[in-house]
Amino acid sequence: MSMDSRNGGPGGVIEIHLTEGVVTRIKEVAKRKRISFDNAVDMCYSTGLSKALELSESWFDNAKKIGSYNAIVQLRASKAEKTLELMNLRSKSVSYKFDGFEEFNRMMGSLISYTGKRAEAKRLQTLLAERGIIFDIGPGEIPELDELNQRYLFRKVRNGQD
C-alpha cells in the first residue's frame, strides 16, 4: 500500500493500493448508493476516518475509566519533551562538530603560516649571526611545536581512520 500526499493545499489527493476484497466492497457501496466507484472510494475514506476518530475517543474514554488516561497524557508529554531535548542536543553536537572542523582547518592554516614565518626568522637569524649580530628568536618559538604539527598537520593514522 502506498500513500502519497500530493496536494499541500486545502485537502489533497492520496494514493491507496486496494486489495481485491476492499475493491469488491467499494463496488457494493457504489451500487447501493448509486454513485461512481471513484466517489464511493472518497466516501468510504471519509466515513472510515470519522469512524476511526469515534473509536479513538472511545479508546480514551476506556482509558479514563480504568485510570490510565493521566499516565498516558503525562508519558506522551514527557516523550515529546525528551524528543525535543534529543533534537536540540544533536543539533548542538553537529554545530560543535562543524565549528570544530572550521577551527581545525583555521589552525592548520595558521600553523603552516607560523612555520613559514619561523623559517624566515631562522634564515635571517643565521644571516645576522654571520655578521656577528646575535638575535634571540626564542620568545617567538611556540612550545611543543612538534606536538602541534603532529596534531594538525601530520596526524597519525589509527586503525585506518583519522
Next chain:
Amino acid sequence: MVETRLSRTSKMFGKGQGTVEVHVSAKDQADYSNLSKEGAPVNISPLVIIGNGTSVLLNEPIDNASIFLRTPNEEIEKLRREIAELDDDIQKACSAKMKHQALNDRYQEDASILEYYQEIMEMFVTQMKRIKKEKG
C-alpha cells in the same frame, strides 16, 4: 450510469486490485494528522480506514480487535519503553556533544596561543630585516 462507471473500474481493476486516488478534504486531512499524532493507538492505515468506511456504509459491524493496536496499559508500557530509549539516546548525544565541544575548545585554545607566537615571530622578522638593512 453507475454500471458504466463500474465496468470502467472493473477494467481498471481487472485483477481485482489496484491503486486508486482518494480525494481528501482539508478537514479529513487535519483529522488524519491529529489522529496519527495524538490519537489513540488505532490502526489508521488508509486501507483499513477505507475498509472500515465500507463496513459502516454497508451497515456491517466493525471488528474492533483489528482496529485497536494496543490497550491503554500496553500503550503505557510502550511509552515507558520509548522514553527509556530516548534517555539512552540523550545520554549518547550528550557525550557526543561534550566531545565535540571539548575538541572545539582545544582548537580555539591552540589557535589563540599560536596567534600570540605568530605575532612575536612576525615582529622579530621585521626587526631583523630592519637590522639587516641598517647594517648593509
